[in-house]
Amino acid sequence: MSETYYKLHPVSALINFVKGLKELIVPFLVVFGVNLFRDGGISSMFNQGWQGLLPVLIGSVVLVFVLVAGIIKWKRFVYWFEDGELRIEYGLFVKKKRYIPFDRIQSLNYTEGIFHRPLGLVKVKVETAGSGKAGQAEAELTAISREDADRIERKMEEAKRGIWREAEENPDIAVVEEPQLEEKKETKTLYRMTMKELLVLATTSGGIGVVLSATAVFFSQFSELIPYDAIYEEVMLFLRFGYLIVALVIFMGLLIAWVISVILTIFANYHFTIQTDEEHIYLTRGLLEKKKVSVPFKRVQGIKISQNPLRELFGYATVTVESAGGSIGDKDEKIRLFPLAKKSAILPVLNELFPEMEWEAELTKAPKRSVHFYYRLDLIWLVPLIAAIGYFFYPYGLFALLILPIIILLGVWQHRTAGYALSGKQLTMQFRGISKHTSYMMKRRIQAVDITQSFFQRRRSLASIQATIKSGMMGAVARIDHMEKEDASRILAWYEPSDQKSADHEKRQPELFSG
Numbered sequence: 001m002s003e004t005y006y007k008l009h010p011v012s013a014l015i016n017f018v019k020g021l022k023e024l025i026v027p028f029l030v031v032f033g034v035n036l037f038r039d040g041g042i043s044s045m046f047n048q049g050w051q052g053l054l055p056v057l058i059g060s061v062v063l064v065f066v067l068v069a070g071i072i073k074w075k076r077f078v079y080w081f082e083d084g085e086l087r088i089e090y091g092l093f094v095k096k097k098r099y100i101p102f103d104r105i106q107s108l109n110y111t112e113g114i115f116h117r118p119l120g121l122v123k124v125k126v127e128t129a130g131s132g133k134a135g136q137a138e139a140e141l142t143a144i145s146r147e148d149a150d151r152i153e154r155k156m157e158e159a160k161r162g163i164w165r166e167a168e169e170n171p172d173i174a175v176v177e178e179p180q181l182e183e184k185k186e187t188k189t190l191y192r193m194t195m196k197e198l199l200v201l202a203t204t205s206g207g208i209g210v211v212l213s214a215t216a217v218f219f220s221q222f223s224e225l226i227p228y229d230a231i232y233e234e235v236m237l238f239l240r241f242g243y244l245i246v247a248l249v250i251f252m253g254l255l256i257a258w259v260i261s262v263i264l265t266i267f268a269n270y271h272f273t274i275q276t277d278e279e280h281i282y283l284t285r286g287l288l289e290k291k292k293v294s295v296p297f298k299r300v301q302g303i304k305i306s307q308n309p310l311r312e313l314f315g316y317a318t319v320t321v322e323s324a325g326g327s328i329g330d331k332d333e334k335i336r337l338f339p340l341a342k343k344s345a346i347l348p349v350l351n352e353l354f355p356e357m358e359w360e361a362e363l364t365k366a367p368k369r370s371v372h373f374y375y376r377l378d379l380i381w382l383v384p385l386i387a388a389i390g391y392f393f394y395p396y397g398l399f400a401l402l403i404l405p406i407i408i409l410l411g412v413w414q415h416r417t418a419g420y421a422l423s424g425k426q427l428t429m430q431f432r433g434i435s436k437h438t439s440y441m442m443k444r445r446i447q448a449v450d451i452t453q454s455f456f457q458r459r460r461s462l463a464s465i466q467a468t469i470k471s472g473m474m475g476a477v478a479r480i481d482h483m484e485k486e487d488a489s490r491i492l493a494w495y496e497p498s499d500q501k502s503a504d505h506e507k508r509q510p511e512l513f514s515g
Contacts, residue, residue: 006148011119073090084103102156110293111291126138187277193339193341197342202263204316205262267286270286281297295335304437304439306438322439334471366418366482366484369462370460373481374411375410378411385400420487429465429467437478465487466479
């Protein structure tokens with residue numbers, strides 16, 4: 001039993017205070033926004049005596065309360081090591097304890113924010129197989145020193161090698177408080193993102209949508225305070241300057257949002273590095289806030305390579321790790337093994353990380369007779385819509401007819417992309433929406449294989465194939481549509497875990513593909 005209790009660094013109190021302030025931003029802006037739109041603006045608050053200053057007084061009390069709460073949270077938070085577990089205790093009025101066995105800990109993820117880096121501190125997120133709900137870790141140590149973080153890692157290695165169990169079974173063995181262990185496993189750097197790749201990633205990331213949606217959410221908080229009538233009058237007056245000026249202003253607004261998204265992407269992925277040892281992959285990234293996430297090889301369920309049309313044209317791709325729990329961020333975002341890199345540079349690294357997998361397998365493509373299945377459903381509902389637009393907005397509505405060849409060409413493109421490959425114990429599936437995705441899955445990691453047939457597919461001896469692997473809360477799915485019925489049977493037979501089940505599968509085939 002350990003008698004040493006460890007505390008967080010005092011800067012944790014400040015970090016807790018800042019977190020509390022983030023949650024109060026919207027209420028504070030609403031309170032002061034109301035006064036901003038009143039006659040006299042905020043200055044009118046100081047002309048009404050103590051009643052006018054009531055919002056300021058209440059806000060000050062709330063700020064003091066948040067500060068005190070942050071200090072108390074830091075003072076009451078302790079952790080220690082006992083019986084092969086990381087034990088945590090926190091809370092003032094209601095004490096809470098959390099015991100996490102070291103052998104259940106899958107990874108320790110480090111984050112260095114603007115408060116951590118000057119003091120040589122890190123935030124540690126403890127990930128277990130049961131964590132990953134909405135991106136939440138099993139436990140979080142807000143701010144500890146690098147030495148303390150290394151101590152946790154050493155204790156975890158001890159437990160996983162059974163040192164503490166040996167001490168229990170053999171009382172004569174002396175166990176010192178800080179045992180001298182073998183040197184830390186040497187890591188090997190496999191890849192470091194270049195500035196060129198970072199700029200390509202930032203300029204083609206599509207982050208402008210995130211910026212615009214965040215702006216919309218922000219203004220939605222003040223919808224009741226915004227004078228829509230006055231804004232409408234100003235907009236109508238502005239439209240008199242002509243459509244060219246209006247289009248130019250809209251373009252400038254979108255350009256500013258795009259520049260912001262580029263800057264945010266560069267900050268988030270700066271100095272992206274892939275390192276590895278015998279058991280883990282280590283991903284490091286970030287400029288202002290440096291993050292390091294470790295991905296155990298045993299938790300990797302599959303790999304997905306994605307290319308949007310622009311990146312595919314220039315040979316760039318994004319690689320995502322489908323992992324059983326855990327995330328690189330606080331919102332359960334997927335772990336990107338490569339945010340962006342040339343495909344020719346990606347494959348050698350993947351071969352070194354996962355030598356048992358085949359990355360350039362020859363695909364079995366969708367049959368030619370299934371090509372019209374990829375676009376005809378879209379045409380069924382689009383044709384009446386396009387006809388209505390052409391009729392009510394004639395003659396300009398006739399331009400909607402241009403959508404039809406685009407839909408057909410997209411369907412043909414999807415048909416040419418779809419395919420699969422079986423290579424020993426590996427299933428490779430390639431498909432496309434707009435972007436092309438190629439999923440690589442080992443048989444032992446696949447949770448389920450589903451085969452579906454519509455009435456029209458059955459008439460043409462076609463079927464859709466879907467494979468599911470464990471990833472996050474919902475799992476990750478790879479699906480290829482309108483393949484040969486025999487291909488579906490082949491994948492099902494390959495997935496069967498035993499010869500007996502394969503025989504049962506053959507008996508079920510007539511039922512599966514019958515009317």
